[in-house]
Amino acid sequence: MSEPVLSLRGVERVYKTEAGDLPVLRGVDIDVYPGEVVGLIGPSGSGKSSLLHSAGLLERPDAGIVALGGRDCSKLSERVRTRIRLGTVGFVYQFHHLLPEFTALENVAMPGLIAGRSWQVAEARALELLGELGLTARVNHQPAQMSGGEQQRVAIARALANKPQLLLADEPTGNLDPTTSAAVFQSLYSLARGQGVAALIATHNMDLARYMDRVFALKDGYLAPQTF
Numbered sequence: 206m207s208e209p210v211l212s213l214r215g216v217e218r219v220y221k222t223e224a225g226d227l228p229v230l231r232g233v234d235i236d237v238y239p240g241e242v243v244g245l246i247g248p249s250g251s252g253k254s255s256l257l258h259s260a261g262l263l264e265r266p267d268a269g270i271v272a273l274g275g276r277d278c279s280k281l282s283e284r285v286r287t288r289i290r291l292g293t294v295g296f297v298y299q300f301h302h303l304l305p306e307f308t309a310l311e312n313v314a315m316p317g318l319i320a321g322r323s324w325q326v327a328e329a330r331a332l333e334l335l336g337e338l339g340l341t342a343r344v345n346h347q348p349a350q351m352s353g354g355e356q357q358r359v360a361i362a363r364a365l366a367n368k369p370q371l372l373l374a375d376e377p378t379g380n381l382d383p384t385t386s387a388a389v390f391q392s393l394y395s396l397a398r399g400q401g402v403a404a405l406i407a408t409h410n411m412d413l414a415r416y417m418d419r420v421f422a423l424k425d426g427y428l429a430p431q432t433f
């Protein structure tokens with residue numbers, strides 16, 4: 206088997222609040238491999254977003270190891286963590302956060318331009334991804350001219366623009382109706398598999414979780430495999 210893209214070992218996260226320490230992750234272990242789509246479920250407040258934030262180097266865990274591509278990132282400087290994050294991780298959120306004044310094509314090309322690629326290269330990658338997501342006819346539309354499902358597909362394309370090894374998605378279909386949610390999830394799943402990306406997807410949607418390659422449930426700060 207190939208090496209995991211993401212490895213968490215003994216990850217702990219404790220928030221300091223006025224009411225005292227709030228331990229959210231107490232010792233999380235997980236490996237996510239290239240080309241697999243792994244689900245993360247758990248009740249509201251169980252720490253799914255916190256786990257994704259630690260995994261994506263947006264937050265530092267209070268203890269434990271967060272390794273991307275076999276490299277422990279938990280103790281690296283913020284500058285190095287940011288560089289690794291930009292080169293390795295793509296994020297999708299519940300709300301698309303597209304730039305409203307730019308077209309779908311420009312929104313998806315943007316990460317490539319920011320990474321220093323030419324417009325031709327960034328545009329070609331954006332057109333490829335939007336095409337795979339069935340959005341060729343929408344490339345020149347602005348977000349307000351697209352449906353919720355189309356907007357979220359554009360956000361998925363944008364997350365994959367710089368060919369990340371890891372895709373982290375936090376309730377990526379949480380804002381969509383059930384039919385659109387299933388269709389967008391199917392697009393995300395096929396694209397992630399096709400691109401060989403390791404995907405970790407937090408969701409409340411058990412119907413979608415069933416279609417994932419593996420699912421883990423977060424409870425009381427620990428992960429356990431979920432069977433259906």
Ligand SMILES: Nc1ncnc2c1ncn2[C@@H]1O[C@H](COP(=O)(O)OP(=O)(O)OP(=O)(O)O)[C@@H](O)[C@H]1O
Pocket residue numbers: 220221222227229247248249250251252253254255256
């Ligand atoms: N910055 C913070 N400071 C203090 N407490 C926080 C902070 N961020 C999250 N929490 C708390 O940590 C717990 C876990 O939050 P988190 O957002 O990770 O859960 P979640 O499983 O993603 O929830 P949901 O499904 O509702 O999005 C919650 O009780 C939340 O209030």
